[in-house]
Amino acid sequence: MVDLLGRAGRLSEAYEFIQKMPIKPCAAVWGALLGACRIHSNIEMAELAAKYLLELDSNNAGRYVLLFNIYASSGKITEADKLRAQMNQKRVRKIAGHTVIEVKNKVHTFVAGDRSHPKAELIYAELKKIIARIRQEGYTPDLNFVLHDVDEETKESMLYAHSEKLAIVYGLLSSGPESIIRIKKNLRVCGDCHVATKYISKVTGREIIVRDAHRFHHFKDGICSCGDYW
Structure with a gap:
């Protein structure tokens, strides 16, 4: 209730x-x-x-x-x-966030700002293109999700490199145009990433399923099944 x-x-x-x-x-x-x-x-x-x-x-x-x-x-x-x-x-420590995606029976794990993946250069290049596309559709990064004392441009860069976005982009690069992208995050999905993923599903025409610590999110045509409540 x-x-x-x-x-x-x-x-x-x-x-x-x-x-x-x-x-x-x-x-x-x-x-x-x-x-x-x-x-x-x-x-x-x-x-x-x-x-x-x-x-x-x-x-x-x-x-x-x-x-x-x-x-x-x-x-x-x-x-x-x-x-x-x-x-x-109180020595309460936040659990480190990571996102995983399985491609061709192999699990790939990403963390924020991750450049350890063998295809990191390709992933970041594609991410830059996708961010430009969703910006044209109306996406605006929510800088409130970055509280570090840095300039606006740096804050945007930090948001772009969140683990959810990296995993999704790798999924786009590694699967066919009709494939559904499935990723899993160990924490609650970031609010900015949630908005960005809606736009990504719209501009790419791909269905994206995200399992976070609370529920499944099914993104399709710019809409999420959670109704933006999670």
Whole structure:
């Protein structure tokens, strides 16, 4: 119920539902509310949900990262930095993100900024072309997903080299035009990569299936099956 109300943007009702539950809400319940706050950019409710959530699941790095991303996407850099300091104080470590793709019975693993792949030069050259194509269709990189103190151009470069994009491009290069591209990420898919993948599916005419830590995303003709809620 919390998830359904959250998807509809009825966050106050979702919170009231939690308050009236005859049993103590578990971390999954507060996590559902926090996820809805991310989608609908409700900072006040997100902080409230996170307060209860971190009391129940204080060592789960994913909870901190979700709130961190909410602050980041809303431009609240100071709050994001404070949360990062809190993570360091509690020695909570974010799991390193990676994306895998299987091509011709061989698994290829990519991390952000990865240039270790034998075809790295070709992958980055093709990625540059694809980014140019999706920009023409309206894609604009979401720089809020990069909080490093660097210039705008560097931030864009860092976003382009996310593991999801690298794996997808390798899939495009390594499979026929009718093939479905399937990748798997060990964490929640990046918000900017989610938007970019919608555009990539549109300009290439390819179906792309992404399995992240929360659900499957089926991209086709510029639309994702998750309805941009994950």
